[in-house]
Amino acid sequence: MFDLDRWHEIFITISRNKLRSFLTAFGVFWGIFMLITLIGGGRGLENLITGQFNDIASNSCFMWSSRTSEAYKGFRKGRWWQINNRDIAIIKANVRGLDEISPVITPWSATENNVVRGEKKGTFSVQGNYANYDKIDKQTMTFGRYLNDIDVQEQRKVCMIGSRVYEALFNRGEDPIGQDIRVDGIYYKVIGVGEGSDNINFTGDKSEMITVPFTTMQKLYNYGDNVDILCAMAKPNVAVSEIQEQIETILKVHHSIAPNDKQAINSFNLETMFMQVGYLFLGVNILVWIVGFGTLFAGIIGVSNIMMVTVRERTQEIGIRRALGAKPSTIMTQIMSESFVITAIAGFLGISFGVLILQMIDLGVSSDGGETTVFQINFFTSVVAALIIIILGTLAGLGPAFRAMKIKPIEALSEE
Secondary structure: OOOHHHHHHHHHHHHHOHHHHHHHHHHHHHHHHHHHHHHHHHHHHHHHHHHHHOOEOOOEEEEEEOOOOOOEOOEOOOOOOOEEHHHHHHHHHHOOOEEEEEEEEOOOOOOOOOEEEOOEEEOOEEEEEOOOHHHHEOOOEEEEOOOOHHHHHOOOOEEEEEHHHHHHHOOOOOOOOOOEEEEOOEEEEEEEEEOOOOOOOOOOOHHHEEEEEHHHHHHHOOOOOEEOEEEEEEOOOOOHHHHHHHHHHHHHHHOOOOOOOOOOEEEEEHHHHHHHHHHHHHHHHHHHHHHHHHHHHHHHHHHHHHHHHHHHHOHHHHHHHHHOOOOHHHHHHHHHHHHHHHHHHHHHHHHHHHHHHHHHHHHHHHHOOOOOOOOOOOHHHHHHHHHHHHHHHHHHOHHHHHHHHOOOHHHHHHOO
């Protein structure tokens, strides 16, 4: 295996026809390059999409009331109903596997210039939350803190503002903590500023949101005990669909809604969405491996065909070696070594170039100010790719090697 004369002969044979060797190697290079870039690109795209939702719990669901679609217990079809505070207590006491539940109030319209600070004005959304909502939809704080339980219990007039609200009402770098702003004619003290980085929000952009304690908003906006949206999070290893079904059953019983009414409660299940995204990228990864491996296999077939031609051209040479006492295994090893060298050099160059291209894409995405997307392959994938090259490179020379081994010295010497 480490005979210098043998390796010297291999490289002389490869360099004897440089163009043919280059074209043969390029097929393998392009195949492994396509495989690496497709895998890395698919993984980067998956990271880019799923990275948009890092702040929101994947094991959560959101529910809100809608018109009933069936008459039930004397109530007509098409009536409106409303989730309320009493539902929260019942759900907490009866739903198994529930980790967190947080009601939300969000008026669906904002008045003109509803937020004022001195001479600065803006139109932004207002939302009432519990402190535990931050566990379901995490806020990244740039100043101060999020709401806490005391803010909710004491109905404090405090608020957390989004980054764009901060930009509209405060000078850059100014500390907003403890400052007063007027929202819909009511003064609130700013306790924090959040970035609002994820793209899933049913009530608007978090960067343009003013968040106040749930109880404060219920009282000041005359909501009574009504709730607009119910947010629930399952415990680890508990399916969100299980707690969602239990919550919907409780709501239907409590509000006299037909058990088979599918339209009375609207919902959005994050677990289902993430599973669909996972299945989507599983299909993409399978397709990537099929396309990439098919391209690589085409290159390997090219190597095998060229080695067949090489064996045919070297028939007399092989015959002379056999006549001088060369063993069949020696001839076979020589041909397979040549095939392996061509495949290995082209393959590892393809891997290196693919990693380089992915790194350039990664740097390009990161330089735009976005998060690192990691358009790269992991160590396991690179090892698998290297093993594929070694195995296919060996197999590519197997057929030509058997052909060379079967050459008879007398027939080879008599051939012109």
